[in-house]
Every structure is written in structure tokens, then in C-alpha cells.
Amino acid sequence: MTFEEAFVYILAAGAIVSALLVITRRNPINSVIYLVLNFFFLAALYLTLKAQFIAIIQILVYAGAIMVLFMFVIMLLNLGDEKQLRDRVTWKQMVAIGLSLAFVMQVIYIVGFGETDGMDAISAKAAEIGTVEYIGKELFSHYVLPIEAISVLIVLAVVGAIVLAKRKLD
Amino acid sequence: MYNLIGLVVLLPLIGAAVNGLVGWRIKNEKVIGIVGSATVGFSFVLSVLIFIEMLGRDVLNRAEVIDYFRWIGAGGLETSFAYQVDQLSILMTLVVTGVGFLIHVYSIGYMHGDPGFWRYFSYLNLFIFAMLNLVLADNFLLLFLGWEGVGLCSYLLIGFWYEKKFTGDAAKKAFVVNRIGDFGFLIGLFLIFVTFGTLKFEPLFLQASVMSVGEPVLFWITLMLFIGAVGKSAQIPLFVWLPDAMAGPTPVSALIHAATMVTAGVYMVARSATLYALAPLTLEIVAVIGLLTAVLAATIALTQNDIKKVLAYSTVSQLGYMFLALGVGAFWVGIFHVYTHAFFKALLFLGSGAVIHAMHHEQDIQKMGGLRKYMPKTYITFLIGAIAISGIPPLAGFFSKDEILAYVWHDGSVLLWVFAAITAGLTAFYMFRLVTLTFWGDPRFKEHGEHAKHPHEAPATMTVPLIILAVLSIIGGWVGIPKALGGGLAIKQFLAPVFERADRIMALPEHGVHAVDYVLILLSVAIAAAGIYVARLWYLKKPEIPGGLAKKYSGVYKVLSNKYYVDELYDAAIVNPTVKGSRKLLWRGIDVGIIDGIVNGLAKLVEIVSKYGRLVQVGVVQGYAVAFVFGIVFIIFWLLFR
């Protein structure tokens, strides 16, 4: 086991543990903090995949912007702990967990027994396509129409958020 | 010029569209009337020009098909909007547009002040369009389009004053009865297509002409086509709609139910002469039906008191005459009679329209009389029409009727001739009964005092067409002066190429001039004159005779004046069982019981299922999400282990 492999395994373990913590905390504030942590682990994993740009915006946009928004809303609403997290594990929750386990088994079965020949090493081009330069060129040449469309969507989201959150419509 | 035939057809359609779409905005009746009349008038002028060019051409070269565009192409069926310009179609076109134009002009006066003025002219133009398609078509499908078109216009115009119930009923009756005939016609078309693989006249008749005489399929084809003709041309047993059709405006009766549309059946049979020549059995049926209709309608006409009803039954009778001519194989004579009949019957109807107009919508001839002094122009023209239809030389009706009688004598049988001649006498009788009761004698309406009627002469837009038609009723027959009277039968020579194939198949001997011809002519004139004399004697001089006869033979009189109870018979045999069966079985039984039961039952089922099914909708989003995940797991499982 090389140092690099060990590093990836540690990051993966951190991601899973932090994700589990996200869904098990009673207090939403704690959940948010563990989610941010999870995002950092993921960003590091992106780096091991030589996707520098995505790793950076993962931290900037997700951890920096979106999570702050979550935090802000939680504090604004001043929510307390969720009382019934462990008092009432209903049969519905058992079913949900069972189904989810079935799902993950299926996927791992597919991945483990599927045909993934020649996929045990990162492509030589990976370092090149992960750069800001490469992605920027792609975005504004091949993907110029989607990026325009997505910018319109962002504007719509801004307007929609304002309209929804406004106290009174006038 | 031949290329302009499309314009002849198109112009009335334009007129119909203009009046139909924007007519309601035009407050000025004159504009509407001029648009309506001028389009038909131009059509007439164009067809005259085409006719003149045709006369200038070599006889073998006169027929031509003008193909405009492909209409339907599906599988083996190829149909074009193509017009066949030949001697037969141009003659019909001239009659349709010419008489149609005069009636349009007449209508401007007659329909004056009617709120549906624009609607009326739109329908009338549409009718001319449909009729021209019918007579000019070069295939059966286009003919059928015109055939249905005239049926539709007839329906619209009979029910023109739709606010009265009986006009609506009459229109419905005409439409339904026509549909029965059309059903037969349509089956005929299918048979033709199955047999010959085409509906185009020329290739079709060419193929047919090499078949042997009496082929069963030809019998069925011609019989089915004839059923169509029976409906459209009001023959036994489908004649009942025509007298009721008099509910429409009088010019409509003149144009549609006398001069043009009802002759469509005659035209169609003449057009298919080749097929009919190959089916002698059908021809016999045509002749017998024609003669029976002629006799039956003439006897009914004897006792009718409604001026338009008399003329209606006279039309039925004359149409029977035409079919009699077709039935004995004298196709050109049938068309000749169509042509002369169009003039004098249109004249008579328009004259009766003027009378009705003058008498403020009084139609009972028992309440008229002495109108001669009030409306001299109408009187004289009406008299000319009556003489013409009675068959007094040298007016138009004489020549065509005489030809029919002559052909029936030579190619039919003596028995047919006897009945035909009696019918001719009856025709003269009831026509002069009509003239006598309407124009002669003393007035039987109040001339002075309160509620008095003041009959007045019709306006010029009405009298001028009457005068033109009167002139045509006099000279129109001169194109067919028989050889016995030193004439050349010009119309026969003219139409000969159209019926050449049929004539060759029938192989009827050419008739020379025999002494018997003179006897026949004299006899027919004598019979007509006798009819006129008796009518004048009975109704003018000795009015007690008809009354006495009616009392003496009250049974016969009742049967006749009730039109042989045909309507009652149809009501009892067909209409009432249908209505009752529909009400009891189809409505109460099948519709309410079974169909509604199924519909309501299904609704009930849905209601029950949803009553319990909706409990699944718990409203908690996570519940739905669980179902969602279950679906995903299931699908992946199925994909992996199927």
C-alpha cells in the first residue's frame, strides 16, 4: 500500500463518517458543520483525481456559500433539537433503512462483478483536463449554450427565492 | 375557349362565397342580387362561347377533357378535378346557367325584402356550382360531389324559411329520401370501381363496350345507379319528397325542383348510356318505372288545389316521361325533353310565383280566378307555358313529347304508348284546369271592401325573365323538328356522338318516315287538344260536372286527392316502425339500459376503487420517497437477475 493509496482510504473513511454524522445529529447546526467537513473530504478526493478546479469550487461554492446559507436559515428559524430522533424508530424508518441497504448492496455488487477492465489507473490526460484553463475553454466553446441557460436559471432562482421568502406580496 | 370551362364552374362558387361570407354586412339588396346573378350570367356567356367554338369544330373533335388537378389518389383510385366538355355536358351547362341566370334575376324581385336575402343568393349560387360539377364531371366521383352538393343546396333552400316547422320537415324529408337513393348510387359507384378499376367515364365506357350484353354485374351497376336517379329525379317509389319541396321559395322550386336538379338523374342515366345499353333488363325497369310515375303523378295532379303542388306533380310526371324515353333506348330524346321541359317548367313555376306574389301568398287555386285582367303579362306567359307542356305545335313541348311517343311506339310497345298518350292528355287537362281556375272566369276572392286582395302585376325583374322563358318555350323545340314535318332533328345529330356507343350496342333500326308517324302526331295533338277542351268546358262553362264526378266517384276522388295515400303508407310501413323501434328498443332498451348502464357502472366502479385506493395517499412526502426507492431497488434487481 503506497502512501497515496493510504491517503485516499483515509479520506474516504472521513467522508463516510462525516456523512453518517450529518444524518444522525439532533441539532441541525451540528449537521451543517459535519456536512461542511464532508465537503472538505470530497474536495480532497477530487484532488486525488486531479480535478483541481472542481475541488476549489467545491470548497468555495458549496462549503463557502451554500452551507453558509443553510446555517443562516437554521439560525434565523432558531430551531431546537429534533426530539423524536431516537425515541421513535418507526417501522417506516426500518423499511427505509432496509431498502437503502439493499440499494447499496446492489451497486457494490454491480461494481464488484461488472466489467471495468483497464480502469485501474487515472488517465494521463486527467491532469490537463482538471485545470481552470481547460475547463474554461470547454465551458465557453462547447458548452456556451448550457452555460447561458444555467445563468438564466440562476436569475430565476434569485427572483423566486425573493418572491417566496417575502412576507407580503405587493 | 375550352380551357375556360373551369371558370364557368368557379364563378358561381365565387358568388356563393362572396354572398355567403360578407353578404350579411351588405345592406343593399341590389348589390347582393347583382353579385349573385352576374356570376351565373358570366358563366352562361362563357358557356355560350364554348358552345360556339364547339359548333365550329369538326364533329369527331368536339369532346375534350380538361384536367385541372389531381383530387384523390389512393391505391388504384385516381380521381381528378377534370371536366368533360362534350355535346351532352355543354347542353346541360347552357340550360343550367341560362335558366339559372333568369331565375336569379327573377329572385331579385321575388325575394325583395326577405331578411335572408344574402343567404338565399349564396345558396342559389352554390347550387349552380354543384350542378355544374355534376354535369361537367369527367368521372363518377366528381359527379357524385355535384350530386350530393345539389342535394345539400336543395335541403338548404327547401328549408329556407326555417322558422316554420313544415318547411324544416319538408327539407328533412327531401334530404332523407334523397339519401336513400344516394345509398344505391354509392353502391353503384363501388361496383363500378370493383369491376372496372376506374371511375373515369371514357376508359370506363370503353372497357364496358366490349362486354357482352346482359352481363349480371352490369345489371346490378345500372340498377344501383338508377336507384340513385330515382331518388334524385323523384320517381316511384321515392317521389314523395318533391311535392313537399314546394315549401321553399317559388324560384327555388322553379330552378331546383323543375328545371335542373331533378333532371340530374336523367342526365346521369344518359351519361351512362353505354352501361344501360348493355343491361336491357334495367332499361325495361327504367321504362316501366318512368311510365308508372308519369301516370300516377298525372292522376294526382288532377285533383290538387295548391298551384305549386299541381306543378310539382306535373314535374314528377314529366320526369317519368323522360325516364320512359331513356328506357326505350332513346337517350337523346330524354335529354331533349330535359332541355325543353327546363324552359316551360321554369316558366310555369315562375308564373305561379308571380301569382302567389300577387295574391299575397295565397296558393289555393279555388280562391283565385279571373287574374287575367290583373296581371296580363303573367297570364300570357303562363298560358304559353301551359300550351307548351300540353304538347301543342309549334311550341317546345310538342316536339320532345312527340319524339318520346314516337320512340315508345317504335321501340317500346303499344301498351306503353297508350299509357303515355293518356298521360299526355291528362297533362293537358290538369294544366288547363290550372289555367282556367287561376286566370279565367270570375274572381273567387274578395275584390273590394275589407280584407280584399288587390292582385297586381309583378315588377320588371320578374316579368322580363318570364317573357324570355316564354319565347324560349316557343322556339326552344325547333332544334328537334321531326323528319315527318320536314325538319332535320338537329339536336339528334348534335348529340349523336355522345350516344354513339350505346346506339351501336342497342342496334335499334333507324326509323324512316312512315304514314304512322303522321297518325301518331295527329293523335297526340288531338289528345292534347281534347284535354284542353275538356278542362275549359268543365271548369269554365259547366263547373258542376267535376263536382258531380267527384261525388259520383268519391272513392276514386279521395284516393287521388290524398295522393294514393303514399305518404300515409310510408308513414305506417317505414317511418312509424322506425320511430317506435328507436324509442322503445334503441333508446329505452339499448341506450338507457345497456350503454348508459355500462357508462354509469364504470363510473361506479371507479368511485369504489378510488374510495379505498385514495387511502394510499398519506400526504407525507417521505412515504412517497420510500415507494420511490423501492421502485429503484426493484428495477435494478430485475435488471440484474431477470
Place this chain on the structure above:
Amino acid sequence: MVSLNFYLSLSAMLFTIGVVGVLTRRNAIIVFMSIELMLNSVNLTLVAFSSFLGDATGQMLVFFVITIAAAEAAIGLAIIIALFRNKQTVNIDEINLLKW
């Protein structure tokens, strides 16, 4: 080297953790965060494929997913605020107006 399968399995696990969160938690905001977890696990798959195949499309998609996630977060949180204002709760068990 770490194989592609490792990344895919990791991604599946993270996704399933997100699913469990969505299905079991009652706090709407935590449900919402679980959705973010799921989105991120898919992003990981996309980036992994992109790197192993040497194709930039995967990273482009991730870029768009992040954008959508931002928009969704803005709208979703606005809805939660509006909801809280009306019902004084973010417990989704109590939000069942869609019930029969």
C-alpha cells in the same frame, strides 16, 4: 493505485447515507442537507469517470450540478422559510396537506 471501482463504491455508500437521511429524518432542513449529500456523491462519480476516462464532460456536468444545487438551495430554503412562517414547524410529518 486506487481503482475506479473504489470511487464508485464510495460514492454509492455516500448516496445511500443521503437516502437514509431523506427517508428517516423529520427536520426539513436536514432532509435538505441529505439531498446535498446525494448530489455530492453523484458529483464524485462524475469526476471519477472524467479522470479515469480522460474526458472533460464529467467535470462539466459537475460544474452544472453545483450551479443547480446553489439555485435549489436558494429556492428550497425560501420555501422552508415560507412554510415555517405559516405552520411554525419544519417537521415534515406535520406537513401533510396532500393527504386524501
